[in-house]
Amino acid sequence: MIMLKKTSRTFYIPISRLKAGLKEAVASAYLCMRAIDEIEDHESISDDLKVQLLLGVHEVFQSSDVVAESQKLLSPYRDVLADVTMQIHEWALLCPPTVNEVVYRHIAKMSKQMADWVHVSWNIRTEEDLDRYTYSVAGMVGEMLSEIWFWFDGTKSDQDKAIAFGRGLQAVNILRNRDEDLSRGVDFFPDGWGAKEMIKYTRRNLKIADSYIVDLKGGPALDFCKIPLTLAHATVNLIAAGGNKLTRDAVMKLVSSIN
Template structure:
């Protein structure tokens, strides 16, 4: 499922050591599951909000995973497999860190429901910061708690948020035309690509500082890959391109080995 849903994150997750691999895989797939609900092109907004709020309520520790399974089962023909199997991804997580993954998945699900309700209205930089925190910045926070659980690695929370926020900003740039076609504009009023690229570079610079503080170990091995790909994609977009080829991705990843 990781391979099916993300070529960016499959490689660094697959390279993690046992225990940490299951924790991060669980976290990624849980969040991908709710992201697919938020972004679904055919579900009406009221149903999205209903499903996301129910997931939030059911994942409060102790999580009721059987009820999550039962609640999503009727939508198996409308939702992607990664969403319908959310309970399985939650069960994959090691018990000693599952509270972290479930807490952040519930929090993200709740905030995603808020953004659906708002119609993803982005008017100011503060709105953009709020959105990128809701869908990615808190991923940085969650990963920091996972690194701390695994081997005591401590990180700067502000830089952790910027790490996730920078990766999301790259996605916003890359998906610009597609988002506008579905009636969603993540650019603050008066912004063009120039301003969004500057915003992205600022956050990725903090992401670089976040990585520098990891000082080796599995956390750095994981984080350096998506960060490297984000920088490369941003440079490509700034030069008029859009998406790295599979060959380019593999070349960049191999350069970090």
């Protein structure tokens, strides 16, 4: 939970409120995905090494010994990789054994697709490219969460709407981090798009995400999803009005207003 709080202001709160078992499953998945995201976004290692490491993680999470294989893969780079990445084996072990197949499968899949995007230098030209990218790094998180909800208490949900839930949250991040991404030479906006078009794309996906959580009806899945979705709506509204990031006080007020 210390690492979770250090790496995510948005997801620390809803994960910390989950019931035992479910909390470990979602925390494990989030931290493993954060670990590979830190490889994809690393500022000082080469794209070739990023691809090598991400493909390595893809293999690790399909192996019979995630701990040994991940340490063998990452230990030569302990001086440059983030702590959350170097501890990926700990996050993997945190996952309850009865659901680790779901989590490990999605970590492997995301690592492979992240490697593919690094290999093409995140070349996004069309809305279809953007859809593929936002699926790779977030839409499949929605898919995974839907499987975790079903594992925990039998909650069923619409997979297409779950993808839009993840995709909408990622689109908010793209809007919020626009200047930072451009400064490192990465442009996630399709050709000809400005903030107006990306905001429209984001809101379209968030509207589907609203429908997704309505379908959840109640229970821990709904309690979890309401918080990041509420913050996403507030952030895109702020960006549309000329702002950028919600203040900590604004986040806490929004969270406390959620029933």
